[in-house]
Amino acid sequence: MLAAMWSCITDFFTYETTKSVVVKSWTIGIINRVVQLLIITYFVGWVFLHEKAYQSRDTAIESSVMTKVKGFGIYDNRVMDVADYVTPTQGASVFCIITKIIPTENQIQGICPESENKFNCTEADSSKCKKGKAAANGIMTGNCVPYKNGKYTCEIRGWCEAEVDTIQTTPMPEVENFTIFIKNSIRFPTFNYTKGNFLPTITKEYIQRCNYDMVNNTYCPIFRVGDVVRYAQQNFSHIANKGGVIGIKIGWMCDLDKSDDKCNPEYSFTRLDAMSEKSPVSPGYNFRFAKYYKTDNGTDYRTLVKAYAIRFDVLVNGNAGKFDMIPTLINMVAAFTSVGVGTVLCDIILLNFLKGAEQYKAKKFEEVSDDFVHDSHSNGLCRSQLSLRNTDIIMKSSDSGAFSIEHYT
Numbered sequence: 032m033l034a035a036m037w038s039c040i041t042d043f044f045t046y047e048t049t050k051s052v053v054v055k056s057w058t059i060g061i062i063n064r065v066v067q068l069l070i071i072t073y074f075v076g077w078v079f080l081h082e083k084a085y086q087s088r089d090t091a092i093e094s095s096v097m098t099k100v101k102g103f104g105i106y107d108n109r110v111m112d113v114a115d116y117v118t119p120t121q122g123a124s125v126f127c128i129i130t131k132i133i134p135t136e137n138q139i140q141g142i143c144p145e146s147e148n149k150f151n152c153t154e155a156d157s158s159k160c161k162k163g164k165a166a167a168n169g170i171m172t173g174n175c176v177p178y179k180n181g182k183y184t185c186e187i188r189g190w191c192e193a194e195v196d197t198i199q200t201t202p203m204p205e206v207e208n209f210t211i212f213i214k215n216s217i218r219f220p221t222f223n224y225t226k227g228n229f230l231p232t233i234t235k236e237y238i239q240r241c242n243y244d245m246v247n248n249t250y251c252p253i254f255r256v257g258d259v260v261r262y263a264q265q266n267f268s269h270i271a272n273k274g275g276v277i278g279i280k281i282g283w284m285c286d287l288d289k290s291d292d293k294c295n296p297e298y299s300f301t302r303l304d305a306m307s308e309k310s311p312v313s314p315g316y317n318f319r320f321a322k323y324y325k326t327d328n329g330t331d332y333r334t335l336v337k338a339y340a341i342r343f344d345v346l347v348n349g350n351a352g353k354f355d356m357i358p359t360l361i362n363m364v365a366a367f368t369s370v371g372v373g374t375v376l377c378d379i380i381l382l383n384f385l386k387g388a389e390q391y392k393a394k395k396f397e398e399v400s401d402d403f404v405h406d407s408h409s410n411g412l413c414r415s416q417l418s419l420r421n422t423d424i425i426m427k428s429s430d431s432g433a434f435s436i437e438h439y440t
Contacts, residue, residue, distance in 0.1 A: 034318055043063065045200070047089060052391070054381065054391065058382055058385065059175075061378065062377055063373050064408075066372065066373035066376055067370050071366070071370065074362070074366040074369070078362060079362065084358060084359075085354055085355070085358060085362065086286075086352035086353055086354055086355060086423075087353060087358055088350050088352045089219040089220065089221035089350060090349075090350040091221070092283060092347065092351075093217065093218040093219075093220060094126035094215065095216045096123070096213065096214070096215050096386050097122050097213075098123065098211060098212065098213055098343075098345065099122055099211075099212040100113055100126070100211055100212070101209065102206075102208060102210060102211075102284075104206060105205065112379075113384045114127040115129075118338075118340075124346075124347075125342065125344050126343055127208060127340040127343070128209060128343070129338045129340045130202040130203055130271040130272070130274065130339050131202040131271070131272070132200070132336050133198050134337075135194040135195070135315075135334070135335040135336075135337075136334045137332055137334070138192065138335055139190070139191060139331070139332045140189070140191070141188075141189075141191040142186060142187070143187065143189075143192055144176050144177070144178040144184045144187070144193065145165040145166045145167060145168060145171070145178075146168060146193040146194060146195050147168070147184075147193075149167075150166050150184050150185040152175040152183050154175060156184055157173065157175035157185070159175075159185060160173055160174060161173065168189055168194055169188050169190070169193070170187060171185050171186065171187055173186075174186040187205070190335065194321065196337050196363065202268075202339070203327060206256055206271060207257035207260075208255065209255075210242065210253050210255055210256070211254045211256065211259070211343065212252060212253050212256075213252050213281075213345060214252065215227060215228040215345075216228075217347065219350065222353055222434075224287060224351060226283070228296045230250050230295065231292070232250075238251075238252075238253065241253060243258065243298065244258065244435075248347075250296070252278070259277060259279065259300055260277065262300040263277050263278075263302050265302055270315070270341055271341065272315075272339070273308075273315030273339065273341050274315035274316035274342075275302060275308060275316050276304040276341075276342045276344060277302060277303065278300065278301045278302075278303045278344045279297065279300055279344070279345045280299045280301065280346045280347075280348065281296050281298060281345065281346070281347045281349075282296065282297040282299065282348055282349055283296055283297075283347070283350075283351070284297070284341060284349055284350065285350075285351040285352070287353040287355060288354050294351075313422045316339070316340060316341070317338060318337075318338055318340070319335060319337050319338070320338065321334065384417060403438070
């Protein structure tokens with residue numbers, strides 16, 4: 032019993048190594064090296080150089096956007112300035128430039144006929160005009176009253192006269208030459224790195240005369256409306272007539288291992304409401320707002336405006352990367368580990384598809400039964416299987432213990 036325990040202890044403190052089988056085959060050798068080369072090329076070319084896996088990255092970009100529009104236009108014989116056609120007025124990252132309006136002036140609270148055709152009725156049948164139910168421009172009183180051209184329609188309580196928004200008007204043509212000034216500041220909190228779209232090379236004189244274009248003035252922060260629409264691959268006349276939503280995207284892709292002047296904004300433009308543009312139901316973009324007044328006797332009245340506009344959304348995204356030892360080591364280990372895939376693939380081919388697969392199996396695997404173990408090592412109850420040798424089928428090499436199979440194909 033003591034001898035068996037001592038044998039187990041001595042066998043525990045031993046070193047075991049795997050057996051190597053050298054297969055001298057042109058076919059399997061070429062496959063092995065090609066697979067290894069592809070894996071190494073992938074990790075070096077794509078993972079490390081293209082994806083920069085040796086860097087830690089910060090995608091939680093913090094951004095501030097301020098905008099300002101300039102330009103004068105003429106609409107309905109009136110000169111329109113920024114206060115007339117830009118909403119909201121705070122210079123936020125989302126703003127609208129109104130291209131055309133349909134005004135309904137001098138509305139007061141009262142009772143009047145509904146203007147929408149779907150609320151037409153007959154003098155004898157006012158069942159469609161249910162009292163207290165909402166119509167298009169107010170709350171129905173339950174009465175059917177005369178309207179225009181001999182027609183009858185439901186009576187409403189609300190702002191009167193009711194709006195008629197089917198009037199055809201022409202967009203303000205000067206909008207195409209209006210300019211948008213964008214001031215953008217960003218910060219990557221992980222690296223405490225800040226930058227703005229006003230590059231050090233930009234001067235006051237340059238700002239006063241430049242307009243952004245994709246070739247000569249890629250960093251100018253002033254954008255002509257017509258150019259933005261064209262860069263988004265849209266027709267200005269169509270979008271000015273129906274309205275729409277254009278995205279101005281500012282991308283910050285910064286490699287902080289390089290100098291600061293390499294971290295610059297990249298601008299791109301797209302139509303954000305492309306699906307609604309194709310829909311016959313409410314295409315384009317429009318909204319309503321009102322301007323309120325008081326008469327001398329204190330009665331409130333208003334001018335209701337239905338506005339068609341081009342809405343601009345300034346969208347900021349980006350990420351920054353900087354060398355970090357931890358992701359570098361992790362990806363290097365992954366690369367070295369992946370090289371072993373070539374060995375697995377070659378083993379599958381050798382064991383199943385190449386001529387001489389049985390010879391390879393005989394050299395690679397040893398089957399030892401319990402009876403063989405007990406017969407050969409009756410006094411070694413805890414012997415390792417790697418210490419067993421089948422001398423009948425194994426030919427040892429003279430130097431390193433590796434087995435060599437010559438199989439040239």
